[in-house]
Amino acid sequence: MDNSNYEGNQPAQQTPGKAIACLILGICSIVFSCSGIVGLVCGIIDLVLSKKLVSEVAELPGQAKVGKTLGIIGLIISIIGILVWVVWFILMMAGLAATTMEYM
Secondary structure (H helix, E strand, O other): OOOOOOHHHOOOOOOOHHHHHHHHHHHHHHHOHHHOHHHHHHHHHHHHHHHHHHHHOOOOOHHHHHHHHHHHHHHHHHHHHHHHHHHHHHHHHHHHHHHHHHOO
C-alpha cells in the first residue's frame, strides 16, 4: 500500500527564522510606538529584514506579511509620536520663554 499521497506523510515546510523575526519586530514596533525611538528602530529593522526575506524566497510567508504590515503601522505611529513630542517640547519652551519675559 502506497501512503505517499496522504498529506500526513509529506515533510512539513518550516517557517524561515527571518519571518518569525519580522513578526516579532512588527509587534515590538506597535507596542513601543508611543515611546517613539524604540518603535521607530523596530519598524525600520522589520522593513529591512522583510526586504531581505523577499530576495531570498519567492513569496513572503504569512508571518512575514503580518510582521511587515505591523512594522509599517508601528513606523507611522512612531513618527507621529515623535512629532507630538517635538511639538510639545517646542510649546513648553515657548510657554517658559513667555513666562520668563513677563517677570523681566
